[in-house]
Amino acid sequence: MNAPGTSRRWTPTPLIGGAVAVHAGALASLAVAPGAWPWAAGGVIASHLALTAAGLWPRSSLLGHNWTTLPESAGACIAITIDDGPDPDVTPRVLDLLDAHRARATFFCIGERVRAHPRIVEAIVARGHAVENHSQRHRHNFSLMGPRALRREIEAAQATIGEIAGTRPVFFRAPAGLRNPFLEPVLCGLGLHLASWTRRGFDTRAGDAALVARRLLNGLAARDILLVHDGHAAQAPDGAPVVLAALDAVLRAAADRGLATATLREAIAG
Known part of the structure; x- marks a missing residue:
């Protein structure tokens, strides 16, 4: 491949x-x-x-190759992937949390949000994380688009992220993970690989950080790809984004189990 x-x-x-x-x-x-x-x-x-x-099955490979786990060469690593940002309130706090755990993550960013918050994207890169393509506008009708519309949407994000992050994305994640048969040919032409996840916490819906953490930790193993969100993050009763406490619990548990973190680029290239 x-x-x-x-x-x-x-x-x-x-x-x-x-x-x-x-x-x-x-x-x-x-x-x-x-x-x-x-x-x-x-x-x-x-x-x-x-x-x-x-x-409609985000982890399916029936429409084309889809990274749902890391390759065996990744060893005792997991990948933390963070979608829908950058968010001016949540993302800086997520970055501080990752720094505290000496963890690296992959941020699947929306092009329009990257354009609106370039300093945050620069901080993501400066702190050793990767910025990947999550479409330009995160349209709800993304999976209904034809090949030309898909290419325009994904290329726009490639240009936006490449300009501000300094490196063009090499991975793509579809909005909500939904896609159609036209997507894979577009990704092939752009040199992008589709990435989904092994497990997710549904942290845009659940206001209970402990529940989100349990979903992510249930069966956690080497080579897993975890999905959380800095954009559209649900809030706990105290108003804090649930991703913060949930991700803290996940990173502590991963360390206890001898699991390191790596960006998708690092894990797959290694």
């Missing part, structure tokens, strides 16, 4: 190839026997449902 950051040739997955074959077969059957249209339509509909289901 090509290293992240290097453009590569797109190869359809078996699911996508099968869907193309179903469409071709449906057209051929209609040309020969127009009365067979109910069967042809049924096959096409079934293939579309399968593609949609694959796109």
Whole structure:
């Protein structure tokens, strides 16, 4: 597999190839026997449902390669990935927490927020963390976009983050993890690799930091990719972003288990 950051040739997955074959077969059957249209339509509909289901499953590799765990070469490392920032209130506090634990993380940032808070992004990089692509605008309809719209959205974030962070991203995470079959060819052309996660804390919804930490720590093992948020972070009853206490508990537990942290770039390149 090509290293992240290097453009590569797109190869359809078996699911996508099968869907193309179903469409071709449906057209051929209609040309020969127009009365067979109910069967042809049924096959096409079934293939579309399968593609949609694959796109709604963030950890799926049915639409293309997807980093859900670190490679074996990462050893006793985990990756902390932090989405939806930068946030002017939460992100600096997350950075201080990471410093206190001597931990490194990967921030999947939204291009518009990077443009709005460039000093925070510079601080992320200066403190030894990585900044990756989480789209330019984090649109709710991202998974419904066609190939041209996807490319514009992702390229815009590449340019924004590359300018401000000083290094262009090599990983991409789809908004909410949702995608469609057009995404992987776009990522291949841009040299980006899709990354999802092994486990997540749902810290944008739960106001209980202990619950978020338990979700992240349940079965925690080497090579896991954890997902938390500095943007859209839920608040505890005292008004504190739950990500702070939850991440503190996770990093303490990881250290007790002999697990180090690394950015995705470090873990996968190693």
